Amino acid sequence: MISVVILGAGNVATHLFKAFNKTNEVSVIQWYNRTLDKLKPYSKQVNTCDNLDDLVDADLYILTVSDDSIAELSSKLPFEDKLVVHTSGSVGVYDLDKKHKRGVLYPLQTFSKDADVDFANVPICIETIDKKSYPLLKKVAVSLGSPTKRVNSDQRRTLHLAAVYVNNFTNQLYRIAHEITESEGAEFDMLKPLILETAKKVQDMSPYMAQTGPAKRNDKKTINAHLKLLEKQEHKDIYKLLTKSIQNTHGRKKL
DSSP states (O other), rough: OOOEEEEEOSSSHHHHHHHHHHHHEEEEEEOOSSSSGGGGGGTTTTTTEEEEGGGGOEEEEEEOOOGGHHHHHHHHHHOOEEEEEEESSSGGGGSSTTTTTEEEEEEOOOOOOTTTOOOOGGEEEEEEEEGGGGGHHHHHHHHHHHHHOOOOHHHHHHHHHIIIIIIIIIHHHHHHHHOOOOOOOOOOGGGGGHHHHHHHHHHHHHHHHHHHHHHTTTTHHHHHHHHHHOOOOHHHHHHHHHHHHHHHHHHHHOO
């Protein structure tokens, strides 16, 4: 049984704790946070603490704090030569204090506390400095049922950047679409089958091949009609920018 201490109480920490509790290979023996309020719902399930000096001995320490706090927290840990990892997509493995065995366990997924997550659908990117640390991290990831991939820092940062496009930016476009439909009393829910079909397409074909719509076919009449319908200048600018990007990709004439 691999013993784990989780540090931090955000979305990733919460989902990892719940997932580890379902495994037979990993045991979360302690959960640390600067304040215990967020850990109260779990205080009967795991030993909790808010003092770094009270941390217990474990095989693995997982830092699930904000990117800006990773380096400082790792330097404050009152021990050395233990395997310490963070879960960030953009922070380098060398940002962890060198007194530790250092690694990264990056779950490439979006996490919200109230949304269930099936870790079988969460690729976990693993990075270590010490090659001997890799097998343990892989065993931890596999215990969750997750597909794993060994990556370096540059690859991980690139994946994180790409994730912002396919997740955060896409979700913002959903929000704009929701605002547009509401403005005319149309139902955003009518778009949900289209959202699912678009996501389904890229499982089997490249995004390049999956592209459709007025920008790709250079349908100027429809494009101009859409621009007239948009009331907010911000929405017009986004529409024009994405239209131009699609046209550049597919070799179409510009507006």
